[in-house]
Amino acid sequence: MALDGPAERRDEVQVAMGNGNGVAPLQAARPAGRPSVATAPYADRRLRLNPNADHKPQDYSDVRGEYAPVVYSALERHLPPSLLDVDRDVKLHFMREILARYWPQGERNKVQRHKEYRQRILLLYKPLHEELYNMRPSAFFLPTFLEAVGSNSEESFRSIMTEPIPGVYSFAMLQPTFCEMLLEEVENFEKWVHAMKFKIMRPNTMNKYGAVLDDFGLEAMLNQFMEQFIAPISRVFYPEVGGGTLDSHHAFVVEYGKDRDVELGFHVDDSEVTLNVCLGKQFSGGELYFRGIRCENHVNSETQHEEMYDYTHIPGQAVLHRGRHRHGARATSTGLRINLLLWCRSSVFRELKKYQKDFPSWCGECQREKRERQSQCVKATKMTFASI
Numbered sequence: 001m002a003l004d005g006p007a008e009r010r011d012e013v014q015v016a017m018g019n020g021n022g023v024a025p026l027q028a029a030r031p032a033g034r035p036s037v038a039t040a041p042y043a044d045r046r047l048r049l050n051p052n053a054d055h056k057p058q059d060y061s062d063v064r065g066e067y068a069p070v071v072y073s074a075l076e077r078h079l080p081p082s083l084l085d086v087d088r089d090v091k092l093h094f095m096r097e098i099l100a101r102y103w104p105q106g107e108r109n110k111v112q113r114h115k116e117y118r119q120r121i122l123l124l125y126k127p128l129h130e131e132l133y134n135m136r137p138s139a140f141f142l143p144t145f146l147e148a149v150g151s152n153s154e155e156s157f158r159s160i161m162t163e164p165i166p167g168v169y170s171f172a173m174l175q176p177t178f179c180e181m182l183l184e185e186v187e188n189f190e191k192w193v194h195a196m197k198f199k200i201m202r203p204n205t206m207n208k209y210g211a212v213l214d215d216f217g218l219e220a221m222l223n224q225f226m227e228q229f230i231a232p233i234s235r236v237f238y239p240e241v242g243g244g245t246l247d248s249h250h251a252f253v254v255e256y257g258k259d260r261d262v263e264l265g266f267h268v269d270d271s272e273v274t275l276n277v278c279l280g281k282q283f284s285g286g287e288l289y290f291r292g293i294r295c296e297n298h299v300n301s302e303t304q305h306e307e308m309y310d311y312t313h314i315p316g317q318a319v320l321h322r323g324r325h326r327h328g329a330r331a332t333s334t335g336l337r338i339n340l341l342l343w344c345r346s347s348v349f350r351e352l353k354k355y356q357k358d359f360p361s362w363c364g365e366c367q368r369e370k371r372e373r374q375s376q377c378v379k380a381t382k383m384t385f386a387s388i
Contacts, residue, residue, distance in 0.1 A: 047098070049352055051077035051245070058088045066108060067099060067247075067347070074245045074348050075099075102351055117201070121216050124196070128188040129181045133217055135224040140178045142316075145171065149229055154236050165309040167325060167362075168290060169237065173318040179279040183338060186253050189216050203252035203341070204270075209261050210254040213340075222251045226344050233320065234273045234344065240361040241322055242272040242349025250343040253279070256286055256329065257336035264329035266291065268299060271323030271343035272350075278313035283335030287312055288319065291326040295358070298365035299326070307364060313337065322362065 057076040060069035075095050076084075083091055127133060137146055148156040161171045189211060193200045203210045213222060226249045234243030250271070255261060263286075276288065292307035303326075310330075311319055321327070323343065353359075360370040 045080040045083060047352065047355075048078045048080065049355075051348075052081075052084070053077070055084055058091070060088075060092070063092065065096075066103065066111065071099070071247045071347055074247060074346075075351075078348060078352070098351055099347065102347060114201070117199075118215050121198070125189065125192055125216050127185065127217060129185050132178075132181055132185055133221055135221050135228070137229075140175060141229070142172055142175060145173050145229075149232055152232050157233055157236060164311070165290060165307070167237070167293060167322055168309065168311070169233075169320045170311065171318055171320075172316060174277055174279075174316045176316060179316055182253075182340065183279050183281070186211055186213075186338070203250075203254060206264060206267065207254050207261055209256075210252055213251040213253065214249075218251065222249060222342065225251075226342060230273065230275055230320075230342065230344055237320075238273050238322060241324070242346030245346040245348040246273065246344045247347055248345045250345070252341050253338055254341060255336065255338050256332040257283060257334075260332075260336065263331040266326060266328040268294070268326055269323035269343055270345075272346045273320065273344040274323050274325075275318055275320050275340075275342040275344065277318040277340045278315050279338045279340055280315045281336050281338065283313075283332050283337040285331050285333035286337045287330045289328055289330060290321070291328075292364045293322055293325045293362055294365055295324065295363040297358070298363060301365045304364070313339070324362070 051074075055077055057073040060072040063069055063072060072092065072095055075098070076091060079091065079094070083094060131139070144160050148160045150156075157169075161169045163169055190200070192198075201212050201215055202208060203212055213219075226246060231243075231246045234246060237243065254264075256263070288311040290307070290309045290311070291303040294301060358366045358369070360366045
């Protein structure tokens with residue numbers, strides 16, 4: 001099975017597992033001769049598995065670097081109690097060492113090259129629809145969706161959604177005019193790239209067609225898209241996979257049909273939460289099929305009958321699911337289908353996940369193994385009492 005991500009994909013570093021007490025031991029490596037201000041006195045400290053909801057993080061808005069300030073604010077809530085009241089610089093150093101393990105130097109260099117690539121595009125490319133580049137909720141989203149997000153409750157979210165299988169939510173989301181403008185903007189960008197003989201970065205290793213929206217100026221708008229309209233929903237429905245700490249995204253469009261990609265193989269996304277919205281156009285086929293949620297250890301395990309579901313795309317309608325929900329796309333038999341994908345990620349969840357051995361709160365196979373262990377334990381207990 002392919003586990004694919006974009007050019008700036010951040011590979012996870014294998015570290016020791018936790019000891020099962022719900023916190024993660026830190027084992028940051030450092031070149032000789034470079035003692036850390038943070039880790040020297042706090043080397044034995046451990047991250048909290050669950051955030052301290054009562055703690056108010058310090059302001060990191062002035063911090064510049066690879067990570068957005070919101071990352072540090074979110075991670076601070078997971079620091080051990082002994083670190084919460086120390087100087088901000090100490091906490092910042094401590095958190096940077098954690099994040100450096102998550103994002104090695106080689107990957108940072110790759111991201112820097114990609115950043116320079118984007119800067120060249122932004123300098124030369126003239127948008128077709130400049131109104132797309134600033135968040136305009138009433139012009140982008142349907143009133144029913146805006147009302148549900150404005151109420152910000154599980155009840156309001158469910159009022160506009162269907163949940164055909166656990167963890168997969170479908171709802172009407174985008175205005176037809178927004179879909180049309182975004183399609184025209186992508187087409188304009190692709191024509192510009194061809195005319196300029198410029199290289200276009202494809203969304204991932206599985207798609208040969210499509211474009212990364214962040215590459216030509218839509219990153220800021222799409223970040224607001226995630227923070228203001230996806231994060232509130234993810235916080236309610238996906239807390240166990242970092243839905244409450246989303247801090248970065250990868251946004252792109254994919255194209256299926258004649259002279260485009262035809263189908264997409266069975267895979268999982270490089271995301272914690274994925275938003276998939278059909279933009280158009282006229283097409284048949286292309287159903288999205290789901291086959292169960294799995295952790296890395298069970299990604300190739302068998303699919304249970306109750307985990308099978310096929311979703312039919314409708315322009316403007318969104319489907320929201322965990323990134324680890326295995327899925328694929330059937331062949332688009334006629335016409336052209338173009339979809340907007342927003343991969344939402346949580347660096348806090350990715351760090352904490354390294355110290356867990358299994359994931360019964362969301363992995364279907366881990367849940368089955370846990371039930372089997374419990375069943376065997378009950379049987380053993382009954383046999384013990386029966387023999388007395």
